[in-house]
Amino acid sequence: MAISTESRFFGLDLNQLKADILKTWRRAPQWPPLSWLRPAQMLRLVPAEGAPTVVWESGEPVLKPGREPVFWALELPEHMVLRKTVALPALDPQDCASAAELEVQAISPFAADDLLWGYTELSRSSKAVKLLVVLASRAQTEPYLQAQVAQQLHLQTLKGQSKAESLEQPEVWVFAPERRPVVFQGFGEQARYALGRKRLWWNVAGVALAVLLLAAIAATPTAQLRMRAIEATHAYEGMAAKTADVVAKRDTLIQSADKVAGLSELLAERIDGVQVLSMLTNVLPDDTALQSARIQGSKVTISGLTENASALMQKLSNQEGVKDVRAPSAATRMGGGNKESFTIELGLDAKVFGPKTVVEAAAKPQPVEPVAGAPVGADAPPAPVAPASVPAAAAGAPAAGAIPDSAPRPASRATLGGSTKPRASLGGSVTPPAEAGGKQP
Incomplete structure (x- = not known):
């Protein structure tokens, strides 16, 4: 099996691609936008006839040279030069140089070691390139070149210039039509190119x-x-690292505040059982006896015996903070009796029946009445002042020894009936206690 040495990638010759890129890169300084990167250089041209002049490397004369050129060139007389115009296809400048070399080798009448040649482009189009090829004999041109170099060195010595060594390697030119220079290869042109x-x-x-x-x-x-x-x-x-403890405490505080807020919401929705029982005590009539009362959140379920369950439901519906009064089951009348067995469910408003904070009022001093039997006009002893921490209910009570023992006491009330006389409550009756001295009401 033969191993292919061609550098190809998807049918593309990489060597040819590399050569094309290098050719394009070499031509880049000749493009108009980039031509300023390689400025033209000046040369002192010694023509075949006439006085030396300063010209650009393109052959155009310099009107006002500001300094002495570094390079110089000699023009060969026409009788020492052979010319030929060659028409080629549209080739690159590098390919044109190779084609011109082949053409010179084909048409040269001189030996290889005696041959001097050069070329230049006369015209270029998209289809063809026209070249001018010039040839000369080294044996014929060397005496002329040596004489011109010696003459220029003598002139430089007379002028006192110290850079005469640069004149030892001049360039050799001839001119094509339109004063276009053709440079012979193998002389001082390489220093200018460098x-x-x-x-x-x-x-x-x-x-x-x-x-x-x-x-x-x-x-x-x-x-x-x-x-x-x-x-x-x-x-x-850095600030976060320094304030990590403070941030942690702040987070803890925020969490605590959230818990407090949640707890406040729960407390705001909680129903105070004492207020519910107090409301039921005041609302239920005397002919009603409760057997059970259950509080679940804001919902209260009561069951018991009454003479008219519908009237009881209507009365409960008219209470402030009571809503959604309904009977989950029909009231039933016991056989041989006038009582109805009922079960009633009602919803309560937490704003009305929720827990409230009681602010104790400061106790105020009460005027003390004179004790019976005391002499008129006698100075009565001052009433003791209750401390501020005593509840408001205790502040209104008489001080010890200020009121006689014969003062009447308030009669006790039933807890679920709403009146001072004996009434049914949770299936039984409540009898008020005897008054002071053993008297009954």
């Missing part, structure tokens, strides 16, 4: 540095905001 590449890289580095500085300037506000955010985060974390 300086051009060096300046190009310096300019590219300067542009890259400028782009980086602009990017840094553009990113500075964002970076500052990010640094401030990071500092704020660190400060917040």
Whole structure:
């Protein structure tokens, strides 16, 4: 099995792709937007006839040269040069150089070690490229070049210039139509090309540095905001670490407050059984006897005996804070009796029957009546003042020894009947206690 050495990826030749990228990169400084990255260089041109002039590397003369050029070139006379125009397909500049070399080797009348040649593009279109190829003999041109170099060195010495060593490697030019220079290869043109590449890289580095500085300037506000955010985060974390105990206590306090609020809601919905029993005691008539009373939340279920269960339900419905009065089962009359057995359910309003806090009023001093038998005009002893902690009910009671023993006592009342006389309560009767001295009411 043969192993393929072709570098292909999905049918694409990677070597050719690499070569194309390099060719494109080499042509980049020639593009109009990037041509300023490689500035043109000046040369001192010594023509075949006439005085030396300063020109650009494109062959155009420099009107006002500000400094002495670093490089110089010699123009060969026309009688030493052979010319030929070659038409080629639309090739890249690198391919044109290879094609021109092949054409020179094919048409050269000189030996390989005696051949001097160069080329330039005359025109380029999308279909063809026209080249001008020039040839010369090294044996014929060297005496002329040596004489021109010696003459220029002599002139430089007379002028007192110290850079005469740069004249030892001149470039060799001939001119195509429209004063376009054709440079012979193998002379001092490589030093100019090297300086051009060096300046190009310096300019590219300067542009890259400028782009980086602009990017840094553009990113500075964002970076500052990010640094401030990071500092704020660190400060917040530090403050949170310092106040961890306080935050924990605050959370505990909030939880306690929530529990208190929940407990308050539960207490607000709780029904006070004492108030319910007091209401039932005042509302139930004398002919009613309760057998059971059950309180579940805000719902109260009572059962017992009465002469008229409907009237009892109507009376309960008219009470403040009582709602949803109903009988879960029909009232039944016992055989041979005039009492109805009833079961009544009623709802209570927690705002009316809920637990209330009793604020004890401060006791006020009561005027003391004179004791019977005391002399008129005699100074009565001052009444003792009850302390502030004594309940309001106790504050109104007479002090010990201030009221005679013959003072009447209040008659006791039934707990579920609502009157002072004996009445039925929870299936029985209540007899008031005997008054002082053994008298009955």
